[in-house]
Amino acid sequence: MQFQTSSVPDIRFGSGLFGDLASAAKGFEDVAIATVVMDGFLASTGLAAALADELVAAGIEPRLYCDFSGEPKLAHLRAASELAKGSDLVIGIGGGSALDIAKIAACCAASGEDPMHYALAANPLPRNPLKKIMVPTTAGTGSETSATNIFAGPEGKKLWIWGGETKADLVILDPDLTISLPPHLTAWCGLDALIHAFEAATNRNTHAGAKLYAHEAMRLVAGSLETAVKAPGNLDARGKVLLGSCYAGIAIDNCGTAVAHNISHALAGLAPVHHGLATALGFEATLSWLCDVDTPDLNDAAHVLGLADAQALPGFVTDLMDRCGVKRALPKAFDVFSASDLAAEMRAPENQPMRRSTVREVSDADIDTFATTIMALPKTL
Numbered sequence: 001m002q003f004q005t006s007s008v009p010d011i012r013f014g015s016g017l018f019g020d021l022a023s024a025a026k027g028f029e030d031v032a033i034a035t036v037v038m039d040g041f042l043a044s045t046g047l048a049a050a051l052a053d054e055l056v057a058a059g060i061e062p063r064l065y066c067d068f069s070g071e072p073k074l075a076h077l078r079a080a081s082e083l084a085k086g087s088d089l090v091i092g093i094g095g096g097s098a099l100d101i102a103k104i105a106a107c108c109a110a111s112g113e114d115p116m117h118y119a120l121a122a123n124p125l126p127r128n129p130l131k132k133i134m135v136p137t138t139a140g141t142g143s144e145t146s147a148t149n150i151f152a153g154p155e156g157k158k159l160w161i162w163g164g165e166t167k168a169d170l171v172i173l174d175p176d177l178t179i180s181l182p183p184h185l186t187a188w189c190g191l192d193a194l195i196h197a198f199e200a201a202t203n204r205n206t207h208a209g210a211k212l213y214a215h216e217a218m219r220l221v222a223g224s225l226e227t228a229v230k231a232p233g234n235l236d237a238r239g240k241v242l243l244g245s246c247y248a249g250i251a252i253d254n255c256g257t258a259v260a261h262n263i264s265h266a267l268a269g270l271a272p273v274h275h276g277l278a279t280a281l282g283f284e285a286t287l288s289w290l291c292d293v294d295t296p297d298l299n300d301a302a303h304v305l306g307l308a309d310a311q312a313l314p315g316f317v318t319d320l321m322d323r324c325g326v327k328r329a330l331p332k333a334f335d336v337f338s339a340s341d342l343a344a345e346m347r348a349p350e351n352q353p354m355r356r357s358t359v360r361e362v363s364d365a366d367i368d369t370f371a372t373t374i375m376a377l378p379k380t381l
Helices: 017-026 040-044 047-057 074-084 096-111 183-202 208-230 235-255 259-270 275-291 296-304 310-323 332-336 339-346 349-357 364-375
Strands: 010-013 033-038 061-065 089-094 131-136 148-152 158-162 170-173
Touching (some): 017 131, 017 170, 033 047, 033 074, 033 096, 040 047, 047 061, 047 089, 061 074, 074 096, 096 131, 158 259, 158 349, 183 208, 183 235, 183 296, 208 235, 208 296, 208 310, 259 275, 259 339, 259 349, 275 310, 275 364, 339 364
Parallel strands (some): 010 170, 033 061, 033 089
Antiparallel strands (some): 148 158
């Protein structure tokens, strides 16, 4: 057996650690200017102003980019990159969108290149990006520990920028920051983390180095997500889901994802939809089909969740989604699209890595079947 694991950033976990962010920034050598990437809602809560005051007190000039919401778009990457020019550090605070924007901006600000220069690995990333601190406020994407960064390109299609140069130098995990996340978003994000871990542990690229993180992520998220959804103030549950999400990010950084993410990325290519919800819907729709191959890795994943074998996985996932109150529905914007539209997106070149990594071969007929199942869901969100 041979494998290689990618580097893991410095990770600090604990309630209240956000209060030490300015001193952590000061801990990097020669930091005079820091660009903070934070979504508009978080900034409006006063979090940005408080952090700015703390950075100034630490002798660091703060710059804030918060003019975005939802999925990252090329315009957001360009604006953040421009603001970050001349900075010594980029701090990303928020969900996966904020973190992805921050990581890409740290590279583009250092090189002076446009983000599209690096899209789909067209060119090597700069060897010396700006230093990066990532602070997730949701527990789902694992972007804080991943080298993959997703955004909507000029035509609205999902693109990615990948490379170790985008990874954080420091990750701060503070469960306090996740308490205000509404129950439905807690469920969607947590399921995304669980699926990250599951797919990394069971796809064609999996290996023992990644399973170390993936299996523990599955235990943490599956064991605590329902409590985090139903008792938002439970810091123990919140912390376990947050840590599980981080570990799942490490796992997918090493092994990638699979067919559920092929579906979720394809859905996002049609219309706006929360990534966690789209991934959960894709996972539930394909899991019985996937488990028919009955591989040792699938059975190991079942055992991690306390199940007898892989055949019990679909029922477990459906029950967890029910207990977390997940509605099987799509946004109303999907009313204008058909199953053939979704199938075409699933076959798009940018989504093929996820298709190929799935442990069971995904045929064109399978894609048509999955697309029909997904697009039959009510469009009521």
